[in-house]
Amino acid sequence: MELFxxxxxxxxxxxxxxxxxxxxxxxxxxxxxxxxxGTNAPTSRKCVEIANAYENVYAAVGIQPNYASDVGPDDWDSILALTKDPRVVAVGETGLDHYWDYAPVDVQQEYFERHLELSRTSRLPFIVHMRDPKPDAIANGASPTACSAHIYDVLKTAADVAPLHGVMHSYSGDEEYAKKFLDLGMHISFAGMVTFKKSTALREVAKLVPSGRLMIETDAPYLSPHPKRGQRPNEPALMLHTAECLAEARGVSLENLAATTTNNAKSFFGIE
Ligand SMILES: [Zn+2]
Structure with missing residues (x-):
């Protein structure tokens, strides 16, 4: 059995x-x-070095939304140059974050749009980070789906220019937005959070993703899956637990889930 x-x-x-x-x-x-x-220029460069050192590792390069106000003058040019490396298979992670307050949302959006354009010109797929507001912000009137709605608007505009080739990574949004992102042609990837006991709604979302659009990830070092939730750091070897959880939720065998998600990831990233 092979996992990706x-x-x-x-x-x-x-x-x-x-x-x-x-x-x-x-x-x-x-x-x-x-x-x-990668999450900024230096980490993107480090990812490319790691991908060149290990046969089993590929790289994605970009500026994660929480780093969008922390970009040096040459950083975007570095990202552009790194996309030429043969081990680079995607741009990102990009997207928007309404949970933390590290970068103003208009700056985040500007970088998100740059990555979408880079995806079109480089023909590399893009990876979207999405985080809705904190519970206390929601208690103070923020919409629980503020980030989902904002990302949907940006993606919808981009989809009117050219077909989207992207993934919603470590998806934590609701069913309604999952369907809307799927309608835009997006893939959806699940991380360890889907295995948590309280994540009943997220497992329902995992059921509705068509088998051709499903991917799996660890997002390590973050979010170790149940029953290894206490393990720090999380690592790719623990992904089996997430695969088992997704297989059970979708009513398929682990082998089937592994084959499906591995084939999807290979074709998404253009890896033979
Ligand atoms: Zn990440």
């Missing part, structure tokens, strides 16, 4: 002294491919 971790921050410094072992354990656990995801 479509989103992992292998560049994270928590992995600096254990990266060899983490990648070896992933391969032993059947996770034969991983995409290392």
């Amino acid at each position: 971790d479509s989103h992992v921050h292998l560049d994270d410094e928590q992995f600096d002294n254990i990266r060899d072992e983490v990648i070896r354990r992933a391969i032993e656990a059947g996770v034969s491919r991983m995409v290392c995801i």
